[in-house]
Amino acid sequence: MQSLRKWFRNVLFKYKSSRQNSKMFLETVLENLPAMVFIKEAEELRFTALNKAGEVFLGYSKDQLLGKNDYDFFPKEQADFFTSQDRSVLDNRIPVNIPEEPIKTKDGLKWLHTQKIPVAIDSGKPKYLVGISVDITDRKIATDKIKKFNEELESSVKERTSELEKANKELRKQIKERTKAEEKAKLSEERYKFLADSIPQIVWTANAKGSIDYINKHGFDYAGMDFEHSKGWGWLAILHPHDYIKTLKKWRDSLLTGEPYELEYRLLRRDGEYRWHLSRALPMKDPNDKIVKWFGTATEIHDQKLTLEYLAKVKEDIEKMNEQLSLNNAELNRINQDLDNFVYTASHDLKAPVANIDGLLEMLDVSLQEKLIRDDDIENIVRLIKGSIERFQRTIKELTDIGKIQKNIHEEIEEIDIASVLEELKLDIQNQIKESGALITSDLGEISKLKFSKVNFRSVFYNVLINAIKYRSPERTPLIEIKTINMAGYVVLEIKDNGLGIKESQQEKIFSMFKRFQSHIEGSGIGLYIVKRIMENANGKIEVDSVESKGSAFRIYFPKNI
Numbered sequence: 001m002q003s004l005r006k007w008f009r010n011v012l013f014k015y016k017s018s019r020q021n022s023k024m025f026l027e028t029v030l031e032n033l034p035a036m037v038f039i040k041e042a043e044e045l046r047f048t049a050l051n052k053a054g055e056v057f058l059g060y061s062k063d064q065l066l067g068k069n070d071y072d073f074f075p076k077e078q079a080d081f082f083t084s085q086d087r088s089v090l091d092n093r094i095p096v097n098i099p100e101e102p103i104k105t106k107d108g109l110k111w112l113h114t115q116k117i118p119v120a121i122d123s124g125k126p127k128y129l130v131g132i133s134v135d136i137t138d139r140k141i142a143t144d145k146i147k148k149f150n151e152e153l154e155s156s157v158k159e160r161t162s163e164l165e166k167a168n169k170e171l172r173k174q175i176k177e178r179t180k181a182e183e184k185a186k187l188s189e190e191r192y193k194f195l196a197d198s199i200p201q202i203v204w205t206a207n208a209k210g211s212i213d214y215i216n217k218h219g220f221d222y223a224g225m226d227f228e229h230s231k232g233w234g235w236l237a238i239l240h241p242h243d244y245i246k247t248l249k250k251w252r253d254s255l256l257t258g259e260p261y262e263l264e265y266r267l268l269r270r271d272g273e274y275r276w277h278l279s280r281a282l283p284m285k286d287p288n289d290k291i292v293k294w295f296g297t298a299t300e301i302h303d304q305k306l307t308l309e310y311l312a313k314v315k316e317d318i319e320k321m322n323e324q325l326s327l328n329n330a331e332l333n334r335i336n337q338d339l340d341n342f343v344y345t346a347s348h349d350l351k352a353p354v355a356n357i358d359g360l361l362e363m364l365d366v367s368l369q370e371k372l373i374r375d376d377d378i379e380n381i382v383r384l385i386k387g388s389i390e391r392f393q394r395t396i397k398e399l400t401d402i403g404k405i406q407k408n409i410h411e412e413i414e415e416i417d418i419a420s421v422l423e424e425l426k427l428d429i430q431n432q433i434k435e436s437g438a439l440i441t442s443d444l445g446e447i448s449k450l451k452f453s454k455v456n457f458r459s460v461f462y463n464v465l466i467n468a469i470k471y472r473s474p475e476r477t478p479l480i481e482i483k484t485i486n487m488a489g490y491v492v493l494e495i496k497d498n499g500l501g502i503k504e505s506q507q508e509k510i511f512s513m514f515k516r517f518q519s520h521i522e523g524s525g526i527g528l529y530i531v532k533r534i535m536e537n538a539n540g541k542i543e544v545d546s547v548e549s550k551g552s553a554f555r556i557y558f559p560k561n562i
Contacts, residue, residue: 032282032295033203034177036112036133042090042126045069045083057135059106078104089116090126100136110137113200134200138174139304145170146307176280202267202277202298204235208291210255219298224270240266240274258283258291264305267298275302357389413451418444418484418493421454425462432469438478447484450491450558456534457558460542461493463527464554468497473549489560490540496553502546510544531556 036054040047046069050062058065060073070079089096098114112133118126149163202219206212211232220226223238239247243265254261261281266274281296422442426433433440450457465480472478476498485492502510511532528542535542539559546552 032284034134034201034297036131036135038131038133040069040086040129040131042118042128045086045129048128054133057105057110057133074104085116086129090118090129093118093120093126100140101133110135111140112136135174135177138170138177142170142174142304146311149311201300204281204296204298206281206294206296208255208293210251210294222269223267238268240268242266254281254283255291258285261294261296264301275300276305277301412453414454415449415451416454416457417449419448421458421461422482425458425465428462429466429469432466436469436472436478438469438472438480440480440482443481443483446486447491451560452538452558456538460531460534460556463531464495464556467527468495468499468552468554471552472497472499473551485555487557490557491560493556493558494553495556496551498551501548501550501552502544503548504546511542 031052033051034053036057037049037051038047038054039049046067047065048067050058050065055061055065058073065073070082073079074082085096085098095115095117098112098116101112101114103110103112113136114131114133117130117132119128119130120126121128145163145166152159200218202222203214203216204212204219205214212235213231215227215230215235220230223230223235225234225238228234229237236244236248247263247265250263251261253259260283261279264276264278267277268274277298278301279296279298281294283291284293284295286292419442426440432438465482468480469478479498481494481496483494483496485494511528532542535556535558541557543555543557544552545555
């Protein structure tokens with residue numbers, strides 16, 4: 001630290017003694033730095049110098065800023081924070097490195113990578129504080145967005161892709177702005193070198209012919225080379241072989257045309273790894289528009305580039321998966337069409353033969369009666385055949401109903417009066433109600449209407465209601481309670497009975513096709529399967545709570561946003 005202060009005093013001395021000879025070069029160097037550089041006097045921490053990048057970043061001109069301190073421009077809490085840091089640097093006489101520092105500017109909140117250095121003209125108490133700040137706002141925003149993008153990739157590929165494109169745009173904007181040429185500077189060559197060595201980028205200059213004549217300390221540290229081996233065209237030794245030709249071509253084109261130089265290439269790090277950099281350079285011209293100097297930077301973008309390449313690969317993989325899903329959907333549609341054809345065949349081609357068998361059986365029954373050929377065995381056989389025909393007809397109907405479930409997804413939605421549908425269903429099953437002695441009560445005060453396909457609503461309501469009667473307990477009068485419940489996002493229809501109930505281990509299985517757990521009660525095990533499919537197709541659901549020998553409560557969730 002003592003040697004650093006001694007070196008800086010020598011810089012100031014040289015600056016005073018030779019500033020007229022190197023003024024133009026030194027001012028140009030400092031003003032073209034893409035980092036904000038400022039100097040404060042140690043007594044009251046008032047600004048005494050600020051380069052053009054600082055003016056652009058803070059939104060204040062030198063005339064507005066010089067001679068004033070942080071309290072004249074920033075909120076008190078922020079000014080207190082800056083002043084505390086500055087005093088610590090000056091009192092301890094130790095430079096401080098702040099990787100991430102938030103600051104409120106005229107353009108809003110920004111982030112800096114800041115280094116603050118105490119400077120003493122003579123040995124003793126520091127007289128100045130030098131600050132070097134690199135705007136890392138875009139990089140931080142891009143990094144945060146990429147991180148968020150990765151976390152949300154599984155749930156929203158489209159959203160993450162948009163964020164990636166935005167992050168990529170912001171990153172390129174940051175890199176472009178970081179190397180943008182600025183107006184002439186006013187500091188010495190030695191001070192520029194000191195400041196340039198503090199920047200976490202490779203900073204370089206070249207003459208009008210493109211020969212490198214300066215590289216900052218970071219460049220030497222990165223490559224592990226000294227100036228003698230790097231100057232001129234020696235830096236090509238650390239260029240990746242695959243990038244050699246395009247780099248030389250681009251650099252020579254800029255030298256001939258005077259156009260800004262910009263290119264991505266890989267440089268060999270001292271540990272043997274090639275890492276991606278973005279290099280940009282701008283020409284300094286004399287009054288006759290002749291190039292006299294090139295000022296450039298090389299910013300490492302290796303991690304960002306690999307991340308973007310990875311995300312691009314992920315996007316490509318997802319697109320391939322989507323393509324495969326489209327093919328799978330086409331295959332499923334074909335299978336569904338085959339199933340529809342099968343259902344049509346079952347419902348159309350089988351109905352006629354079964355009806356014929358039923359008619360022939362009636363004729364046989366009449367003929368036997370006319371010929372007085374009847375006994376108990378014949379009566380029993382005829383009854384069994386009729387029962388088989390009825391079951392066959394019912395199976396054909398239920399098979400047809402299953403095939404209609406998918407087709408009814410887009411049935412017309414209308415407002416349904418729940419009480420009216422309930423009364424219609426009571427008339428349809430009045431024989432079952434009378435035979436069982438069931439008592440049906442309803443409480444539709446909370447919600448009396450809902451929007452749904454009326455055909456599907458009747459099917460759902462009917463299947464659950466008829467099951468409540470069929471699976472009644474022989475030990476008590478069937479009691480069925482129907483009510484509606486208003487829930488977030490749903491209208492819930494609850495049908496509660498005091499019937500046989502269902503074992504806990506069987507409750508999830510009752511919604512499967514052909515599942516029956518009461519063999520003594522006639523049924524096919526299709527009704528609740530149909531209900532479940534209808535509700536799932538409409539983004540709803542059905543649930544059951546049941547206790548064996550006490551009864552069941554079915555809750556049917558109809559979505560409100562239909």
